[in-house]
Amino acid sequence: MADLKERLLPPKPASALNLRESSTRGRPPSFQGVDVLGLKKRGQGLRSWIRVDTSGNSEVIEVDKFTMMRRCDLPARDLRLLDPLFVYPSTILGREKAIVVNLEQIRCIITADEVLLLNSLDSYVLQYVVELQRRLAAAGVGEMWKSEHADLNRRRGSRSFDNVFGSTSPDYLPFEFRALEVALEAACTFLDSQAAELEIEAYPLLDELTSKISTLNLERVRRLKSRLVALTRRVQKVRDEIEQLMDDDGDMAEMYLTEKKRRMESLFYGDQSVTGFRSNDGALSISAPVSPVSSPPESRKLEKSLSIARSRHESMRSSESATESIEELEMLLEAYFVVIDSTLNKLTSLKEYIDDTEDFINIQLDNVRNQLIQFELLLTTATFVVAIFGVVAGIFGMNFSIPLFDDEGAFKWVLIITGVTGLAIFCAFVLFFKYRRLMPL
Known part of the structure; x- marks a missing residue:
């Protein structure tokens, strides 16, 4: 097979071989295994389109990019909007001989005689083709009925048909x-x-x-x-x-x-x-x-x-x-x-x-946060009152003698006086917090 290929194909010129070797030597090592010409050919390869004419007939055709540009008189940047490999926002462009439509899954070129739709397995594309064919068929029947009745009204000399179906009726766009x-x-x-x-x-x-x-x-x-x-x-x-x-x-x-x-x-x-x-x-x-x-x-x-x-x-x-x-x-x-x-x-x-739900959640979280702050404030106040007992215990725990230690009921009175004093201090703090509106009433 290799010998047959060498006999049938003409030999490559030396200039082309030298040019290819020099271009390969000039490339970085990471690009030496990449076929740039193959990539260009694949970028310009055939693409499957669904064609629907004015009668509603559909067919699948294989057309390359340059043929489509010449066929619809469109620049390359307009066809780039229809490329499924790129993500472009929705666009409707009116050109000299075509309308370029890029609306979600529907990417097509509309001319006065046909619709060229990118072939896809998406259900919305198939629904578009079916719906367009149905409307074209219905419009064709309506136009035939309109022409027949127009001839009949013209023979009778009446204009009732034009009053019912105007030239701007949406059924005859x-x-x-x-x-x-x-x-x-x-x-x-x-x-x-x-x-x-x-x-x-x-x-x-x-x-x-x-x-x-x-x-x-x-x-x-x-x-x-x-x-x-x-x-x-x-x-x-x-x-x-x-x-x-x-x-x-x-x-x-x-x-x-x-x-x-x-x-x-x-x-x-x-x-x-x-x-x-x-x-x-x-x-x-x-x-x-x-x-x-x-x-x-x-x-x-x-x-x-x-x-x-x-x-x-x-x-x-x-x-x-x-x-x-x-x-x-x-x-x-x-x-x-x-x-x-x-x-x-x-x-x-x-x-x-x-947004309203987020505001409500933030209000709830702020309420919980405020309750935690109030609880922390009360806990800090209670800790301060308990610290008073520690101070009294520290004073009476010192190594010195006073006549109060000889009385048997002195310990009870010390506890009672210290507890009443701490409770009074705690109540005073709570009243102060309520007065300054740091806690709800």
Whole structure:
């Protein structure tokens, strides 16, 4: 096999061998065993995508990075947002020919003709494909029914159908808006389900913590709070992204891919029709263009009037369609902005409940700490009173003689007088503490 390979493959030039040996010698020892060219090829290798067209048909395709960049007219930094090896926050980008969507598990590229979704075993990705296919199928049936009834109403001369189904009805949105709506719905549903699970787990745990403060419950609450902070950050990023799109009319107009495609096609076919009209008229020809000096003034006037009329018509139509598309997309984004804002309010309420529970626990701990301080104060006072007995015992234990030692009842009177004196001193200290409000009344 090695001999056959040597006979079939051409010999490597000496310059390439010397270059490879010199590059290997120049590398550090830790990088000599690493195939850098292999790493580059693997980074530029094929990747599995799920393609869904406007009819709802899906297929799995293998496309490399550069082919995808040329196919969707996207820079490499936009495709980097969809790379599952990197963790990027939620982003919605409107480009010239595509919409780049990175919402939680949904990472896709939406064009006017197709949706390219990264192939994954995640259930949310499969649910996205199934839901998009279902809505496209329903929209296709609705459009057929609408066209049939539109023909019928046009024959009857009535406009009742247009009143029922307006041009801005959400059931007949452009393809890219339908795909974007399904992605927003999937992301909002996923985040809302996680928020609901967190609420179900959090409230019983917090109630248990208020009744029994233990190290285990505190550790569980700490983990719960860290999950809450991470989920709140993700929900806040999706909300900010939707709000940023709603505040910028230019970004929303850039995302109307179907209108831009139709405008480009109409402009292209309009130029062809005008060119054909000129060639059929005999004044101008595609193969032999006539110089403006030698052309008759009537043809120049006709050409100028046609170009001005076409430009005015295109500008008016583009401005009207841009306004309508902004309204459609703004209504769509506003609906899901309300949903994600409701999820954020849930998480905010849960965070406030956790903060209130922490404040309650801190108040309980402060109360216990104050009781310990009061007990320590009373114990210190009692220790001072007991020390008086030690002083008296030390005085009477000295080696000297006094007539009091000869009396048999003197010891009893010493104990009685010392005890009453200590009790009076202790009561005086307690009254002083209450007077200074160091102890509760």
